[in-house]
Amino acid sequence: MEPIRIDPKRAYDEALRAQQKIAASMRVLRDVEDVDYGATDKEAIYREDKVVVYRYKGKNKPTAKAPILICYALVNRPYMVDLQDDRSLVRNLLALGEDVYIIDWGYPDGADRWLTLDDYINGYIRRCVDAVAKHAGVRKINLLGICQGGAFSLCFASLHQDRLQNLITMVTPVDFHTRDNMLSHWTRDMDVDLFVDTLGNVPADLMNWCYLTLKPVRLNQQKYVAMLDILDDKVELENFLRMEKWIFDSPDQAGEAFRQFIKDFYQGNKLVRGGLEIGGKPVSLKNITIPVLNIFAEQDHLVPPSASRPLGEHIGTKDYTQIAFKGGHIGIYVSGRAQREVPPAIHEWLAKRTT
C-alpha cells in the first residue's frame, strides 16, 4: 500500500485554508494589543539589589501552616508560573489554601557581572527565605525550586536545611551527564573561562539561540506552521503571543555565576559526583534529610527525565517522592493537564508533611 495518498485538490484546499488564516491574522495581529501576563495580584515583601520577593494574594486567607517560596531559574522570567487566569500554578495553589511567595531575580546588568553562586545561594536565597519566614511568622518554610532554581534549592537545602520544612523540585537537573542531555553534551568541550572572560554577562539572545538550536525545525518552523490553525482566533492567538513573549523575555546571565554553574554542574556533574562547594562550604545531597518531592516532565527536551530521576538515589532523606508528569518542560505549568494534576499533587504532599 502507498504510504501517502494526497489528493492535489486536498493539498490545494489546505493551502487555501492556510492562506485565508494568514490573511485574517494580518488583520487580527494589527488589532491585538500588547499581551500582558501575571494573573494574580501580588505585593513585594523584600527587596535587595535587583531581587524582589513577592507574596501572591489569594481570594481567601491561606490555610496552609507554612508558606511556599518559589525559586525560579535565572534563565527565564518567573511569571511562567502565573501566566494567565487559566494557566497558573500559583492561582491553583492559592485556591487550595497555600500561601505562595516567589523570588523575582530581575534582569542582571553590568553591575551584577561578578555575582557568584555563593552570592545567589548563601546570599540572596538565604535572605529571601528568612524574609518569607519572618513575614509569615514561622520558623521554617517550604521551598519549591524550578529547573536551575531547583538545583540552587538543592544546594541551599544541603547548606541551610534548618530553615526548611520541605523541599519540592520541579524539572530540576541533578545528573547532568546522562546520554540524552543535549545541552550538557554541547557544553562539555566549551572553554567556559574564555567564554565568560570574553562576553562578561552572557547575553539572553545567545542563550535563546542555543535553546532554539536544540530542536531547530520544531521550534523555529513547525511551531509557526501550527500557529496557522489559530490565526483567526483572537483568544488563542493572544495565548500564543503571551507564551512567545515569555520565551523571548530572558534576562542576561551574571558572568561569574554562569561560569561556576557550567563548570561545576554541566561539566563537572558535581551534584552527583561530589566535590561541589558553594562559598567554600561543601554541598552534598546526602545532607538533605527533610522530605523531598521531585516532579519532572516525561517529554522534557531541556531537562530530560534521566537528569531528574537520579535525585532519589543520591539524596539523604528517607521521605522521597517522585512524580513523572506527562508533558514537556513548559507544559508542566501551562497545559490543561498540568492545571488539573500538578497543584493538587503538591498540596496533598505538603499537607501530610507540614506541621
Add this chain to the structure above:
Amino acid sequence: MAKGPDDSARTTRAQDDWQALSQQYWNAWSDATRKAFGGTPAEAVTDKTPWHEGLEQWSRMFDAAKAQDSQSEIVERLLAGARSYFALLQSLAEKGGAGKVDPQAWSDAVRDSFNFPGADAALFDNPLARALRELAGKGAKGFEQMMETVQPAMREARALLDLPAFGYAREHQEHYQRMAQAWLDYQHETNRYNALIARASRRAFEVFEDKLAERTEPGRQIDSVRGLYDLWVDAAEDAYAEVALSDEFREVYGALVNAQMRVRQNVQREVERVATDLGMPTRTEIDSMGKRLHNLHRDAKNQAEALPALIAEVAALRAEVERLKAGSQPAAKATTRAAKKSAPRTSRKPTGKE
C-alpha cells in the same frame, strides 16, 4: 519505458488541472489581500508564481502597515516557518496531480520543496542549515553583524599573517596576526560545523524514507500535506539529534564556540587599544572597578548582617559588666582603700631627671 498516448493525455490533463488550481489559488490570494490590507497587491502574480511568494508580499505589506515591533517579529517568524510549508504544499499538490508516486519520489518532492525559487542556493538540500539560519534574534545574528563590520580590518590583517614582526610596531603586527589567525580558525571550525549539519540533513531524508515505509501499513497512510510535513519534521529532528548527540558534534561545537570567542576577544582588544589612544575608558577598566565594587558591596552586606548580632553581643557584655560593677562595687572600694593603705608613702617629688 516509453509513454503511451494514455499517459501523455493524463499528463496534459494533470498539467491543465494544476494550472487551473494554481490560478484559483492566486485569485483567492488577491481577494484575501484586499480584505486584509484594504488594497490591491502591489506586485503582479501569475499562475506560475511560487505560492510562498504571496507570503513575501504580505510580509512587506504588514511591515508597511507599521504594526507593533513585537508583532512584526511574530509575523516574520510565522512567515519564515510557513514559507517552507507552502513550498511543500505546492510541490506535493503538483506531484500528487501527476498520478501514482513512489516513496522515493515523495521524498524527492519534499527535498525539492526546500529548494524553492529564491531560496539561498548555498542551503539547497540542507533544510536543517536553513532552519538554523532562520533562527531569529540578535544572539544568532549579532556576531555575523560584528564580523561584517570588522571584515576590512580582517582582510588587512590576513595580508600580514605571514610577515615577520619586527621593530617598534611589532606588538601591533603580532596582534593583527593573532586576530587574522583566530578568524581563519573560526572559518575552519564553522566549515566543520556546517559539514555536520549537512550530514544531519542528508540523514533526515533517509530517516524520512524509513518513516514513510512504516506508513504503508493499512490505516497509517498519510492523507494531508500537514501530516506529511509533521512526519518530515519528526525525521529531521531525529536525524539532527543523532548527529548533535555524537561525540564528534560535541568536539566540533566546543571548538566552534571557543574559536568564536577568540575572535571576539581579539576584536575587543583592538577596540580597547583604540579607546586607550582616544583617552576613553575601556571594558577592562570598568570590569576591574565593577569587581572591586562588588566585593565591597558583599563585605558591606556581610557586615550589615553581622551587625545586629554584634550589637546584641556588645549590649549583653555591657550589661554583664554593669552587673559585675554593681555586684563588686563595695569590694572594689575596699580593695582600693587597702591598696592605698599598703602603698608606701613617699614625699619625693619627681625631679624631671629620671
